[in-house]
Amino acid sequence: MRAPMRIVFDLDGTLIDSAADIHHAASATLRAEGLSEVTLAQTRSFVGNGARVFVERLERAVAGSNIPERTERMRAVFAEEYRKAHGLTQVYPGVEEALAALKAQGWRIGLCTNKPMVPTRAVLKHFGWEDLFETVFAGDSLTRMKPEPEPLEAALEELGEGLCLFVGDSEVDAATAKAAGVPFALYTEGYRKNPVEALPHTEAFSDWAELPAIAARIAR
Ligand SMILES: O=C(O)COP(=O)(O)O
Numbered sequence: 001m002r003a004p005m006r007i008v009f010d011l012d013g014t015l016i017d018s019a020a021d022i023h024h025a026a027s028a029t030l031r032a033e034g035l036s037e038v039t040l041a042q043t044r045s046f047v048g049n050g051a052r053v054f055v056e057r058l059e060r061a062v063a064g065s066n067i068p069e070r071t072e073r074m075r076a077v078f079a080e081e082y083r084k085a086h087g088l089t090q091v092y093p094g095v096e097e098a099l100a101a102l103k104a105q106g107w108r109i110g111l112c113t114n115k116p117m118v119p120t121r122a123v124l125k126h127f128g129w130e131d132l133f134e135t136v137f138a139g140d141s142l143t144r145m146k147p148e149p150e151p152l153e154a155a156l157e158e159l160g161e162g163l164c165l166f167v168g169d170s171e172v173d174a175a176t177a178k179a180a181g182v183p184f185a186l187y188t189e190g191y192r193k194n195p196v197e198a199l200p201h202t203e204a205f206s207d208w209a210e211l212p213a214i215a216a217r218i219a220r
């Protein structure tokens with residue numbers, strides 16, 4: 001009998017390009033404080049360590065520092081805006097076909113994102129993906145988030161035993177996989193800040209059509 005296989009995906013910058021919506025939510029948050037706005041490229045560079053860190057980076061970029069009361073107000077506005085922010089989000093080309101192919105190959109599929117659970121569920125619903133993942137760990141599911149290994153380990157545990165693979169786009173994901181001792185497939189078209197070579201990875205891909213073959217190779 002074939003050993004079970006488990007594959008866990010990151011969300012932002014891996015399955016979906018959500019930067020435009022995050023930028024929109026960030027702009028509303030900054031406007032509410034009378035602060036100047038940031039560019040889409042800046043927004044992209046602030047994504048990766050969850051919503052709390054995102055807001056801190058945003059505030060620091062335009063105001064020079066974090067003032068606790070202001071940071072809290074900004075967090076509240078951002079959370080509200082983020083929940084509604086999926087109209088501009090695009091699924092990367094080939095993602096749905098690749099996930100279907102992986103399922104057909106016998107992979108059990110999970111999600112491990114640093115995005116909080118409320119906007120994560122909202123975006124999954126938006127794309128009709130509520131039942132796509134057998135397990136979902138968000139940035140606020142546990143007390144620790146990526147790059148700590150716990151959420152990835154927890155997602156894998158929920159998927160049972162067997163060979164495993166993590167797929168993500170960023171330095172945070174590469175570090176998480178390394179910390180958990182899990183093979184890592186790097187999607188190169190997401191929000192990473194450094195060259196591909198600088199991120200520890202088992203395999204890298206730029207086209208989702210390549211992933212089923214990569215996974216099959218790792219599973220051999
Ligand atoms: O929301 C974030 O900061 C990052 O989200 P991700 O873990 O899905 O890339």
Ligand SMILES: [Mg+2]
Nearest residue numbers: 010012013169
């Ligand atoms: Mg990501």
